[in-house]
Amino acid sequence: MSVENNVQNTAPRGVTALLGLVSRKAWIWAWLAAGATFIAAMMAGSGGGAEAGSLLYAAFTFAAFTVIVGIGQMFVVTLGPGNVDLSIPATMTLAGTVALKFMASDGSLVVPGLLIAIGVGLGCGLFNFGLILLMRIPPIIATLASSFLFQSVAIWSNRGLRIKPPEGLADFATGGTLGIPNVALVALGVSVLAWVVLERAIMGRWILASGQNKRAARLGGVPVTAVHFGVYVGCAVLAGFTGFLLASFSGGANLNMGTEYMLMSIAVVVIGGSSIAGGNSNVPGIWAAALFMFLLVSMLNSYGLGAGVRLILTGLIIVSVVVLASKKGGRV
Amino acid sequence: MNRDHLRILLPVLSLGLLLAAVFYLQPRAMSYFGLNLLFNLAVPVALATIAQMMILMVNDIDLSIGTFVSFCACVTATFVQSDPVTGYAMLLGAIAVYAAMGAIIHARGLPAIVVTLGMSFFWSGMAILILPSPGGSAPAWLNAMMKAKPPLVPVAIIAPIVIGLIMHYFIKRSSLGVLLRGVGGNSQAIDRAGWSVLGLKATAYGIAGLFGVLSGMALVGLTTSADANIALRYTLLSIAGVILGGGEFTGGRVSPIGAVIGAMTLTLAASFLSFLHLSSDWQIGAQGAILILVLAVRLVFTRREALA
Numbered sequence: 001m002s003v004e005n006n007v008q009n010t011a012p013r014g015v016t017a018l019l020g021l022v023s024r025k026a027w028i029w030a031w032l033a034a035g036a037t038f039i040a041a042m043m044a045g046s047g048g049g050a051e052a053g054s055l056l057y058a059a060f061t062f063a064a065f066t067v068i069v070g071i072g073q074m075f076v077v078t079l080g081p082g083n084v085d086l087s088i089p090a091t092m093t094l095a096g097t098v099a100l101k102f103m104a105s106d107g108s109l110v111v112p113g114l115l116i117a118i119g120v121g122l123g124c125g126l127f128n129f130g131l132i133l134l135m136r137i138p139p140i141i142a143t144l145a146s147s148f149l150f151q152s153v154a155i156w157s158n159r160g161l162r163i164k165p166p167e168g169l170a171d172f173a174t175g176g177t178l179g180i181p182n183v184a185l186v187a188l189g190v191s192v193l194a195w196v197v198l199e200r201a202i203m204g205r206w207i208l209a210s211g212q213n214k215r216a217a218r219l220g221g222v223p224v225t226a227v228h229f230g231v232y233v234g235c236a237v238l239a240g241f242t243g244f245l246l247a248s249f250s251g252g253a254n255l256n257m258g259t260e261y262m263l264m265s266i267a268v269v270v271i272g273g274s275s276i277a278g279g280n281s282n283v284p285g286i287w288a289a290a291l292f293m294f295l296l297v298s299m300l301n302s303y304g305l306g307a308g309v310r311l312i313l314t315g316l317i318i319v320s321v322v323v324l325a326s327k328k329g330g331r332v
Numbered sequence: 333m334n335r336d337h338l339r340i341l342l343p344v345l346s347l348g349l350l351l352a353a354v355f356y357l358q359p360r361a362m363s364y365f366g367l368n369l370l371f372n373l374a375v376p377v378a379l380a381t382i383a384q385m386m387i388l389m390v391n392d393i394d395l396s397i398g399t400f401v402s403f404c405a406c407v408t409a410t411f412v413q414s415d416p417v418t419g420y421a422m423l424l425g426a427i428a429v430y431a432a433m434g435a436i437i438h439a440r441g442l443p444a445i446v447v448t449l450g451m452s453f454f455w456s457g458m459a460i461l462i463l464p465s466p467g468g469s470a471p472a473w474l475n476a477m478m479k480a481k482p483p484l485v486p487v488a489i490i491a492p493i494v495i496g497l498i499m500h501y502f503i504k505r506s507s508l509g510v511l512l513r514g515v516g517g518n519s520q521a522i523d524r525a526g527w528s529v530l531g532l533k534a535t536a537y538g539i540a541g542l543f544g545v546l547s548g549m550a551l552v553g554l555t556t557s558a559d560a561n562i563a564l565r566y567t568l569l570s571i572a573g574v575i576l577g578g579g580e581f582t583g584g585r586v587s588p589i590g591a592v593i594g595a596m597t598l599t600l601a602a603s604f605l606s607f608l609h610l611s612s613d614w615q616i617g618a619q620g621a622i623l624i625l626v627l628a629v630r631l632v633f634t635r636r637e638a639l640a
Binding site: 146153 | 393445631
């Protein structure tokens with residue numbers, strides 16, 4: 001606080017406001033990084049407004065899936081050290097396969113199919129929470145072990161079949177409205193809801209309080225167990241929903257469709273400026289980080305680099321962003 | 333019987349039980365050759381688990397160990413075999429990168445989970461650069477060492493025992509080991525007592541890097557070739573192995589012998605499931621179920637420990 005006060009006394013008003021915003025809002029860094037990557041990607045291509053438009057369109061489409069699972073993971077991470085959900089990919093795969101199998105490409109079953117995907121997510125979340133609460137298994141191991149189980153059920157129920165999503169649903173998932181991808185609109189809706197829950201609802205205060213100090217929160221009358229229940233189940237439901245969307249988008253569910261989202265969901269939470277130690281989270285950063293991750297890969301692609309160099313640069317850039325973003329008050 | 337003994341009892345019992353079940357299903361496994369076959373692949377897993385244990389001991393977690401072991405395996409199967417000087421220099425460099433990673437994580441207060449996540453991209457990129465398609469070959473001495481047939485007890489049993497004992501004496505008995513566990517238990521106290529937590533964290537990461545390198549080499553010695561994705565499963569296996577062996581995520585409470593036994597249990601679980609003629613659909617799921625089962629039993633143990 002004292003640093004900000006000093007700045008206020010010496011710098012002009014506009015600069016003060018900007019500095020204040022940067023120091024308070026960790027997600028600014030993620031947006032700056034995403035913007036810089038976008039410009040770098042544009043410089044590699046031949047340029048032109050159309051290309052910029054199509055890159056942005058693709059970025060928002062693919063970021064949408066990352067954003068929805070990232071928000072679920074963010075709530076879990078907010079609960080404090082050791083809380084992370086590693087079963088997101090398996091939950092996505094299971095929900096996607098079961099829902100598509102049920103719909104069997106029949107357009108009239110879309111709504112029940114969606115409900116089934118959400119129901120699968122709900123079941124997975126309840127199972128995770130049961131392991132964590134009743135058997136007191138550390139969340140990392142509990143969600144890891146349950147992800148093995150979910151994966152097996154998905155393999156068993158799917159049997160290598162690739163069932164196409166109903167045509168209307170596929171059109172919706174791959175289409176856009178007013179130049180914005182439909183999936184991005186869905187993700188935006190989820191984000192607004194998550195923002196309201198986190199910033200404007202009592203539930204959000206409870207989640208943050210539990211993450212900052214579980215004991216203090218419990219003594220202060222926060223129903224900590226209920227909060228954990230809601231967060232883990234909510235995260236799994238979002239993962240199930242994303243699995244449904246992703247399967248509809250990519251023309252069918254397959255068994256490794258969720259794989260990349262394990263690393264991705266954790267990475268966007270942290271690059272977005274949420275504290276991995278819990279108790280401090282934000283929604284805008286998730287969007288910035290998801291866009292950044294997609295743009296980073298497409299930038300490296302457009303420079304025509306091989307897979308090896310691309311991976312090396314991706315790793316180095318992620319680490320650098322984390323190091324840079326930690327500049328202010330990393331150690332508390 | 334003190335707490336440490338109680339803590340190691342469960343991993344030993346679960347390994348014994350699983351081994352008995354395997355022998356019951358397949359009595360021919362009860363031989364020199366059978367044991368070697370059952371535990372062969374446990375050696376690299378055990379080394380990777382020790383690496384993970386070093387990181388968990390200082391309250392961090394390493395999500396890059398699987399890709400790191402793959403990278404080391406690729407270097408071993410190519411450079412170490414054809415151009416030993418460059419090969420060993422690369423492996424030493426990789427250990428230095430690990431130590432530097434530990435130092436940066438501490439100095440900047442970074443979340444280890446994210447830094448190692450980022451590094452996992454780095455290592456898998458390096459592995460692909462070195463070995464774009466599966467191949468390479470093991471150095472002759474390494475192959476000979478892993479396939480050696482000492483009298484009475486197979487290598488697959490001797491190696492984990494040696495690894496476990498060496499690390500037990502290092503972690504539990506040496507002064508450096510006590511300090512490293514202290515960093516996990518209360519790093520402020522270690523700092524105030526005048527030790528450099530930065531140096532200790534770098535040491536812990538460096539040792540983890542060393543064991544990652546050894547794991548990659550042992551793996552190539554067994555499989556005689558490598559590919560860039562050879563050890564991706566090790567990240568999750570190593571975490572599960574440490575926890576199965578009685579280790580905890582925080583507080584520097586780890587057990588090297590337990591970790592090695594945990595790694596052997598996980599390897600054996602895979603063989604057990606194939607002896608059961610379980611449909612391959614359920615193989616992964618059954619491994620998850622075994623993990624949950626052991627941890628459920630541990631709950632009973634820790635309750636008793638709390639009462640005692």
